[in-house]
Amino acid sequence: MNVKNGISIDNKLIVLLAILSIGLFLRIYDLGGESIWLDERCSVGFASLNLSDIFLLQGEKNPPLYYIILHWWINLFGNSEFSIRFPSVIFGFLSIFIIYKIGNQLFDKEVGLLSSLLSGLSVFHIHYSQEARTYSLCVLLTLLSIYFFIRLIKDRSYKNLIGYTLASILLMYSHFYGLFIIFSQNIYLVVLFFLSKELF
Numbered sequence: 001m002n003v004k005n006g007i008s009i010d011n012k013l014i015v016l017l018a019i020l021s022i023g024l025f026l027r028i029y030d031l032g033g034e035s036i037w038l039d040e041r042c043s044v045g046f047a048s049l050n051l052s053d054i055f056l057l058q059g060e061k062n063p064p065l066y067y068i069i070l071h072w073w074i075n076l077f078g079n080s081e082f083s084i085r086f087p088s089v090i091f092g093f094l095s096i097f098i099i100y101k102i103g104n105q106l107f108d109k110e111v112g113l114l115s116s117l118l119s120g121l122s123v124f125h126i127h128y129s130q131e132a133r134t135y136s137l138c139v140l141l142t143l144l145s146i147y148f149f150i151r152l153i154k155d156r157s158y159k160n161l162i163g164y165t166l167a168s169i170l171l172m173y174s175h176f177y178g179l180f181i182i183f184s185q186n187i188y189l190v191v192l193f194f195l196s197k198e199l200f
Contacts, residue, residue, distance in 0.1 A: 012109050016100060016116065023096045023120030027089045027129040032082030040132040044084055047071040065173040066134035084132040091136040092129025096120045098143040105150050134174055141171035142181050149185050 036044065046054060047070035054064045054071060069087055077083045099119045103112030119125055128135040148164035171178035 012113065015113055016097075019100075019113065019116050019120050020093070020096055023116075024089070024093050026120070026126050027092050031085050031089065031130055032080060034081070036081055036084070036132070040084065043067065043070060043132045043134075044074070044079055047074055047084075048079075062134050062175055063173045065170060066137050069137070070132070085130055088129050088131055088133070088136040091140040092125060095125070095129075095136065095140045095143055098140065098147055102143060102147050102150065105147065105154075138171065138175040138178065141167055141174050142178065145171050145178075145181060145185070 043066070046067045049067075049071075051068065051071065054067050070084065073087050074084065077086070096116050096119050100112040100116035103109075103115035125136075125139070128139070144167035145164065148160055148167055152160040152164050168178075168182055171181060
């Protein structure tokens with residue numbers, strides 16, 4: 001058993017699994033307890049359209065990715081309150097794990113665990129992980145874009161490039177604010193270019 005800083009690797013895995021379990025429970029708990037509200041009703045309305053009509057989305061400011069996912073989800077699992085909110089639970093749950101990976105990439109496993117804990121217990125994050133809107137998907141894709149961005153800087157492999165490109169494209173198709181994430185990443189690269197040309 002490998003030990004680092006007094007905490008075994010196995011114990012870190014147990015802690016991570018515990019954080020993920022608690023995070024999932026908090027997002028599933030009373031998921032269908034409240035009635036669908038106005039914005040969620042709009043989500044269901046858009047998701048109920050034909051796929052060709054979803055791409056047009058007249059009167060909707062967000063890109064169509066979330067509604068396409070919800071469209072297929074409703075076809076498979078129905079449109080109860082619990083069902084239509086569950087994709088957001090999945091996105092929120094996965095975000096807890098990805099933010100752990102980012103913390104681990106930037107610092108170490110302890111920082112990753114702390115980051116995942118704060119995310120898992122965040123009331124704000126829990127709230128939007130229980131709402132049938134695009135926000136938790138946007139958070140997940142933002143984190144994936146950042147994760148592969150960090151990986152790509154460290155290792156400019158095709159695998160990381162494909163991961164970053166795919167995550168970033170999907171991010172822009174989930175919310176227009178995703179453009180700001182891509183823009184900020186490019187600013188970071190420009191700053192690095194001027195501070196250390198050896199990176200390139």
